[in-house]
Amino acid sequence: MLSASLVLLSFITATPPATPSTAEQLRAVCTAQASDPRNPWALAHGITLEGRGFRARDGRLAAEVILGDFLRRDSTPQGRGLYFEPFAEDGTPVEPHPALQVKTLVLAGFPLSRKFQAAGGTVTVGALVEDLQRDFRVDLSRSPDGAWALDALGHVLAPGASFRNGAGETVRFDAVMDEALVTLERAHAELAEGMETGLAQVPKQKQGIYTHPCGGLHFFQAVASWARHPTVRKAWGGRMEAQVEVLVYRLGSEARQYEAALASSPQQRLPLLSQSLKFYGHFLETLGRYRQENGWQPTPAQQQAVTRAHQLLEATVRRLGESGAFQQMETLSRERPQLYLDLVGDACHAAHGLALWAPAKKR
Template sequence: MLPSFVALLGLGLSAAPPPSPAAPSASALLHAQCRTHAADPSRPWALAHGMDLDGKAFRARDGRPASDAIVAGFLRRDAPDAGGTARYFFDAFTPDGTPVEPHPALQVKTFLLAGYPRSHSFRTAWGQVTLRELVASLQHDFRPALAASPDGAWALDALSHVLEPGQSFVNGAGETVRMDAVMDTALATLEAAQAELARGMKAGLPQLPKNKQGIYAHPCGGLHFFQAVAGWARFPSVRKAWGPRLDAQVDVLVYRLASESRQYEAALTAAPAYRVPVLVQMVKFHGHFLEALGRYRDETGWKPTPAQARAVEEAKAALEHATLRLEATGAFRDTEALSRTQPQLALDLVGDACHAARGWDLWASAKAR
């Protein structure tokens, strides 16, 4: 019987001959996959993933900055009443199903983390709009319940980059939203989601099966949620208040590395027909893992222990191996064709390549740090 998570992955492509000795490196493959397939100006979700890798420098295929293509083509506005303020938003999907912002605040979070100042102005069909106005609309729409939702990661990440401990805002429902309380709830949510993994780690279990429970019910296995929570600890007062609680969540993430890696390798052996989807999942997990810990290090000054540093090297090796095996199937070369038969898998091939390339870059010079 196949592992339960394999049955959800879908069918893969037929295996192709292994790459030649002159084949590109795993890093080059990931970067090329992202920069080639994320640049379509009609695919705003993909453009945002290109920005995850290259920030403000990422451009759509037509030469425009990716952010300009996203805002000009897909930002929507609720016109204000007399004397009121306009509300800006992105739909989750276009009418034909193209993802725009399937997770609340993904685009605003992307612009903020790319380094755009809030004073930056974007051109739209009705005139100029600033990133500050987009943030104000995010705050208007934000509800504290998102702090306990798997879909809240992107909004939390965005807000934590425009607010500091002790600050608050009033949302469209008239509620005063206090960021300290929101992020404390988010940490508690992360702890609850990873509780089963924490128990497995403490019990010394070699692995904990992933069956869409707990953190595995989150998009991308909850690694965006981890990033949003962990980044708040860049403030010394937060780091002091959370202390061992956040340290424990980092330990759980490192435990997940060994646990999940074993299960992916077992799935490859047990279900060769699912080779491509499993390899994509491997690139997804290891790339997001490296991105999450790389951001945590850079944003908070975290210094990994020797064991944690070894885990990072193991994740890099696993990402490299999975990427090269995925290239051998022909999946990277056939992404456009795959989008017509397995659109979600094709999207994963693009988005996960972008995250993985960024995760790789964050640790590429780790020995020099």
């Protein structure tokens, strides 16, 4: 038997368990909670993080569950074609934002020819895109809910492309995205003015970009992604780069407001931390996509903002852990379902944002 001193020495010198990194914590929350086959919205967020190989906890590919269990088909002459209901009968989100599911599948890299089993027979990703074009309205370029449709079509169409929608209108996608850039500029106008006049912050009062879901960052991603085409960048001049500067300014503006709110409203700690998680995670994801898709090289000041967003996200995740948020996800799903869904979706987006900025692994 070991002597008491040897046992004590062994205890003292044993390597303590490593604390999971922020990325590891967020990935764990995402993969555990987003794998529920009863929640297609959550499954889509798992795909956003893990890619097209992400599986539901019942073993099926998440994409197979989404299309096999939740895609609807109306083949009557004036019917809806292929579609998702916004919510299931029990309130579970399916596609609360138009085109969220097809955008997820397209950006995950599923070929348009990829077949899935669905209600009424097989369906391809290309058929979903065709239905999206049929239902497309040009005013989506001015709508906060247009982000997902714009992003999906922006990844399957090239500059100069056009198509006819179900109303018989010819949709010229360059013009649609030109208008979307104008929409983004208008939504950012108050923040841009605050930046130019040196204001420390512009209050969030459900105005401008704050009328958009997720603070307009999905809309920003869709517009910025279209600028990956050299002809688009040339036509737009430096307008997209100006919007990047507004987003960088916005980081400091919102961070100050979150800290002030946490200090003045401790009873709202979890919802405020959830909002912080949403913004910092989507911020990193947005600029990470811009760098990956467009070849953007941040200036030293912009890189400093990215580093700051990473630090703010780490602090937010640490506070959420101290509040027990991630440990009580099942309780939150029953008692505070919207907060639960926010934490799941935003954990996935934040983990994706961190992954986009992670150093490339050496082979």
